[in-house]
Amino acid sequence: MEGGGVGDAYGEDRATEEQLITPWAFSVASGYTLLRDPRHNKGLAFSEAERDAHYLRGLLPPALASQELQEKKLMHNLRQYERPLHRYIAMMDLQERNERLFYKLLIDNVEELLPVVYTPTVGEACQKYGSIYRRPQGLYISLKDKGKILEVLKNWPERSIQVIVVTDGERILGLGDLGCQGMGIPVGKLSLYTALGGVRPSACLPITIDVGTNNEALLNDDFYIGLRQRRATGEEYHELVEEFMAAVKQNYGEKVLTQFEDFANHNAFDLLEKYRESHLVFNDDIQGTASVVLAGLLAALKVVGGTLADHTYLFLGAGEAGTGIAELIALEMSKHTGSPIEECRPKIWLMDSRGLIVASRKESLQAFKKPWAHEHGAVETLLEAVRSLKPTVLIGTSGKGGTFTKDVVEAMASQNERPVVFALSNPTSHSECTAEQAYTWTEGRAVFASGSPFPAVELDGRALVPGQSNNAYIFPGFGLGVVISGAIRVRDDMLLAASEALAEQVTEAHYAKGLIFPPFTNIRAISARIAAKVAAKAYELGLASRLPRPDDLVKYAESCMYTPTYRSYR
Numbered sequence: 315m316e317g318g319g320v321g322d323a324y325g326e327d328r329a330t331e332e333q334l335i336t337p338w339a340f341s342v343a344s345g346y347t348l349l350r351d352p353r354h355n356k357g358l359a360f361s362e363a364e365r366d367a368h369y370l371r372g373l374l375p376p377a378l379a380s381q382e383l384q385e386k387k388l389m390h391n392l393r394q395y396e397r398p399l400h401r402y403i404a405m406m407d408l409q410e411r412n413e414r415l416f417y418k419l420l421i422d423n424v425e426e427l428l429p430v431v432y433t434p435t436v437g438e439a440c441q442k443y444g445s446i447y448r449r450p451q452g453l454y455i456s457l458k459d460k461g462k463i464l465e466v467l468k469n470w471p472e473r474s475i476q477v478i479v480v481t482d483g484e485r486i487l488g489l490g491d492l493g494c495q496g497m498g499i500p501v502g503k504l505s506l507y508t509a510l511g512g513v514r515p516s517a518c519l520p521i522t523i524d525v526g527t528n529n530e531a532l533l534n535d536d537f538y539i540g541l542r543q544r545r546a547t548g549e550e551y552h553e554l555v556e557e558f559m560a561a562v563k564q565n566y567g568e569k570v571l572t573q574f575e576d577f578a579n580h581n582a583f584d585l586l587e588k589y590r591e592s593h594l595v596f597n598d599d600i601q602g603t604a605s606v607v608l609a610g611l612l613a614a615l616k617v618v619g620g621t622l623a624d625h626t627y628l629f630l631g632a633g634e635a636g637t638g639i640a641e642l643i644a645l646e647m648s649k650h651t652g653s654p655i656e657e658c659r660p661k662i663w664l665m666d667s668r669g670l671i672v673a674s675r676k677e678s679l680q681a682f683k684k685p686w687a688h689e690h691g692a693v694e695t696l697l698e699a700v701r702s703l704k705p706t707v708l709i710g711t712s713g714k715g716g717t718f719t720k721d722v723v724e725a726m727a728s729q730n731e732r733p734v735v736f737a738l739s740n741p742t743s744h745s746e747c748t749a750e751q752a753y754t755w756t757e758g759r760a761v762f763a764s765g766s767p768f769p770a771v772e773l774d775g776r777a778l779v780p781g782q783s784n785n786a787y788i789f790p791g792f793g794l795g796v797v798i799s800g801a802i803r804v805r806d807d808m809l810l811a812a813s814e815a816l817a818e819q820v821t822e823a824h825y826a827k828g829l830i831f832p833p834f835t836n837i838r839a840i841s842a843r844i845a846a847k848v849a850a851k852a853y854e855l856g857l858a859s860r861l862p863r864p865d866d867l868v869k870y871a872e873s874c875m876y877t878p879t880y881r882s883y884r
């Protein structure tokens with residue numbers, strides 16, 4: 315190959331493919347580098363003085379544009395895309411280009427953009443992650459890194475990490491095993507930690523542990539970004555996770571919160587059990603979901619009447635979400651009635667892919683299902699179960715769309731004046747039923763919430779507004795509470811505190827509209843209140859290490875929250 319570019323001092327252009335070169339980078343963000351540093355870039359909002367001081371003259375067109383104007387332009391541009399995936403890509407590009415503007419958009423337009431950066435669109439993005447991949451986001455730890463995970467963590471540019479969201483990609487939403495492409499989930503969840511919970515972006519670390527995938531389509535996809543092998547299991551899997559957990563503690567200390575996300579249930583429960591006493595860990599699918607659904611139920615009681623213990627619950631889906639929610643309901647019931655938890659569980663029934671979980675199946679059940687194996691004859695279908703058990707609350711956590719059929723919902727409506735129906739599976743295509751179905755099949759009497767958002771439904775001249783029962787209401791505030799108190803362990807009482815804090819935010823005006831969750835528009839104030847209650851519980855339990863305890867925890871939480879307005883540079 316002949317020559318390189320003019321002034322090719324380091325030989326990057328001149329080098330042949332076989333020659334090694336050094337990837338030089340500048341260490342001070344100034345001029346051209348500043349414009350390409352997403353954390354500091356302000357685009358056309360750099361002032362004249364900043365353009366002088368930071369060698370930006372000529373690198374930008376002359377016009378100045380405020381952050382508000384930039385926001386207006388970007389929202390206008392985003393709305394031009396008809397396909398949600400294109401909006402997602404545009405948002406990811408913005409995050410890579412100008413972080414503060416990305417968060418300003420997300421915070422100011424949360425109801426509009428949540429479905430773009432989160433469920434449902436993030437699901438499609440993960441399925442197509444290889445094809446839409448541009449620049450790496452987050453940290454990838456694969457089987458190839460065994461023995462070197464601490465070094466890999468040290469490659470991450472930030473030191474003071476407060477929250478890690480980690481997945482192994484085996485159960486991405488209701489979409490199954492997406493292997494390494496599950497990275498979209500930790501990235502999305504952490505963007506909500508910042509936008510909804512105010513945790514600094516630089517303190518957030520998304521991680522994907524790649525142990526392979528059993529998804530044949532991905533293994534045969536030229537664009538797949540992960541290890542091209544079937545999943546490691548057993549000792550090989552657990553050794554890698556163990557090394558990861560040890561490295562996290564060694565590198566970041568005791569107070570980094572590790573959130574397990576979208577692991578398959580055959581690992582999720584064991585990992586939570588194994589690390590809950592030695593690390594600051596939280597499983598969002600088991601615990602975060604439980605906390606948000608309990609909040610929704612506490613609020614729903616105001617509409618349907620009675621106490622938690624007066625109701626009968628039936629779950630379709632007995633995995634992480636289903637059994638996690640069931641256990642927290644039973645715990646709250648037990649606290650309120652003073653009865654042992656074992657006596658509260660019989661009010662709650664769960665079904666899995668083989669039918670109702672009953673005592674005669676106990677021997678063959680996975681450990682997390684056993685507490686729910688009550689005495690009852692075998693029941694195969696959901697309709698039969700609804701007719702036989704007469705639940706007042708029906709909760710879908712099956713990951714299977716359309717399973718709340720017309721017959722099932724009508725049976726709920728015939729047995730209850732105000733049937734509570736939660737279709738929690740994500741993304742939208744996997745929801746057990748739609749909001750429209752729930753309302754039409756119950757003549758508008760259902761108290762309905764779903765995991766992914768549905769628009770309001772017009773029925774007989776009434777606007778019925780469905781709630782979004784998604785752990786996104788809980789984990790950002792919960793994590794903030796953990797961070798501001800310096801809690802070193804997560805306890806169930808902290809989850810109950812989060813549920814109560816969220817349920818308290820539902821006002822009479824919300825109830826009047828049929829809402830059992832407050833709108834997301836006000837989520838930062840809600841998160842601050844959740845954080846305050848969670849922190850208060852951590853102090854009460856002696857688990858908080860940030861001392862002395864601030865008197866006003868709500869004010870303190872608010873004061874700790876990241877705001878995305880541009881800063882001025884000297």
Ligand SMILES: NC(=O)C1=CN([C@@H]2O[C@H](COP(=O)(O)OP(=O)(O)OC[C@H]3O[C@@H](n4cnc5c(N)ncnc54)[C@H](OP(=O)(O)O)[C@@H]3O)[C@@H](O)[C@H]2O)C=CC1
Nearest residue numbers: 487488631632633634635666667712713739740765784785
């Ligand atoms: N709204 C929210 O905030 C959240 C929603 N979710 C959603 O919940 C869903 C489930 O997640 P998770 O609990 O972690 O998954 P799991 O894989 O742990 O559990 C799924 C459960 O559903 C059962 N199931 C599957 N198909 C059927 C069927 N046709 N009829 C009855 N039961 C069935 C499975 O049965 P078996 O055990 O026999 O295999 C299993 O018990 C996902 O779609 C996820 O997106 C999860 C977390 C939070």
Ligand SMILES: CC(=O)C(=O)O
Nearest residue numbers: 487576599740784785
């Ligand atoms: C919301 C969520 O955590 C899930 O669907 O897995």
Ligand SMILES: [Mg+2]
Nearest residue numbers: 575576598599
């Ligand atoms: Mg999840």
